[in-house]
Each structure stands twice: as C-alpha cells, then as structure tokens.
Amino acid sequence: MMKTAYIHSDLYASYNLGPRHPLQQSRLIDICETLRNQGAFDTNLVLMEPSPCSESDVLSVHDEEYIQIIKRASQGETGIPLSRYGLGPGDTPAFAGMWENGLLYCGGSKLCASLVADGKFKRAISFAGGLHHAHYDHASGFCILSDIAIAIKTLKGSGYKRVLYVDIDVHHGDGVEALFRSDPDVMTLSFHESGAWLFPGTGNVQDRGSKSAEESVWNVPFAPNTGGDVWCSTVSDVTNHLMDRFSPDAIVLQLGADALEEDPLGHLVMTRWEWLQTVDTLLRLFGDKPVIILGGGGYCRAAVVDVWSRVALLAAGHPWQNGLEFGRSVSSTDALDFHRSTMLYLQEKRGLQF
C-alpha cells in the first residue's frame, strides 16, 4: 500500500473568480465529501488540513512588485493597474482575500512536498494546487500564484536533486516551464492541446530549455479531436522514456482534468476510463519514488469530481474502478496526422525511441 496524504480545506473554495467563472474551486468540497461518504479516509489515505505558506515562499518564485499588487487588491484597494499584472476583468479577476487564499493553496502544495520529503508519505495530493499558468510577475489563465513552483523548490530544498514535472492538463503548462527553463535539475513535460488551437498558444514540440538546460523543456502537443487511441500510450511512453533519461528523485504530477471529452474548454476527447487508466499507468511508472499530485483545469464539474476522487483512491491503493464505465475514444484523421509529425520530431531531433 502507498500511504497517501490528502490535503483539503473548505477554505480552498474561497478562490473566488466569480459565480459564472469556469473555474469553481467549490468542486474540491464535493470531492472531499464524495471520499468521506465512501469511507475512503483511513490509515492509507489520510485527510489533512493545509496551513498557509509564508510570504518568503512566495517571494522565492514571484516578483516582489507583483506580490505587493496582489496584497493590495486582496484588501479591496481600487485604482491599481491590475491589467499590467494579468489581473482584472476577464480570465483572472482580482478578488477580496486573494492573497490569503493564495498562501493557503500554495501552503497545501508545499505541505505535500514536506510530507513526502519527511518520508511519512510516499504520495501527497492537493487538488487546489496545479495552477500552472501563474508566471513570475503576472497572473494568467485563472492562475495567480505558482503553488507548483513552490512545491518543486521545497522538494529541491529537502534534498531531492532532480524533479520531474508532468502536466496532463489540456492547456500547456507555460508558467511552470518559464520558471524552470534554465534549471537543469527540473524537467518540465507538458502534454496538451496545441497552442495553434488553444490557450495559452504556446508549448511547441520544438521548444527547449535555456542553453545550459536544453533538456529542461519537453512539450507534446496534440490536435483537436485527439482520442485515447494515441493520447494514452503517448503520455505513458514519453514519460517512461524521460524517466529513464532524467532519473528524477521526485515527481510532481499536474492532473488538470480538461482533456476529458465532457470538458467545455478543450477539444481532446478522452473518456474518463482512458484518462484514469493513464493516471494509473503513470503512477506505476513512478514506482516508489515520491509523488506530489496536484489539480489544475477541469470545467465539467461532474467529471472532475468523479475522476479526481478516483485518483485519490487510486493513489492510496484502494479500489477505484467501481462503477466506472468502460469507454474508448478514437482520433480523427487530422489529429493522427498531427500526432505523427510530433512523434517524428521527438524521435529524429530529440532522440526519443519507441
């Protein structure tokens, strides 16, 4: 059994981007409730409360001026040039209490890192984290503070030299990539719908890390209407290959659940069965290395509640397939063509062998 910590606070839901915003963190309350009703919390899946991280944790990954803006907006101050920092009406509105909430969800991801580093847990989950579009000095794509970067830094500060970041959200993990692209000890690997069709418009297969850290950046884009017939094996095969190549000491897994067919924002068409089987395969690949599991996107509430509660069961070694409908999805011809050229590039230019 893999002893797994599940970090949750109902206060996570105070990440309040507005009543009609696609990202509703109240979904996290439903997931915890689902797990509680199933009697899932026990000695192998341990429910724990997060505590806020410190301002210095945030300063270790973000620009000080940006932090000051967040704090002022959090207190309801008006007349701040929010849009200069990616905040304001639109994707990522400022809201009262955003600084305190940010410290809490970053604290949840940091706690995951501390718990696996202490050796008390092999895996730790905080679905409030995984906000992968947050940048050094600005907010983007519903994301304000980079809990992911704080978790990675905490792992590195605890003696894990090499950290692999794997992101299966339908959107490119641009914020995390940008924060670590010159660090040879962090590899960021993002599987996403190509930026030619979807926000944030980045994440090309050709992208590499900075000069001294070329291997730090890996992108595997897919075209709209890519199904599980190619997505599932690509996610596991590429991850497997890079695990061998990079030999990480710890893994951070971003599990945005918006590559599912039900999702209203993305155009990939994974069934819940395919998506969960792939997560299962990834966790098997990671073996007994420490793994932090974070959330991310996911805009069909019923689907997200279903798959993330099953991920918690899966991570803890509990039965997780009960009542899960078998389903396969098939890629369109255009999606297959796009995929072939992506794989050809990875083989010919970056030496991946399949």
Ligand SMILES: [Zn+2]
């Ligand atoms: Zn997303």
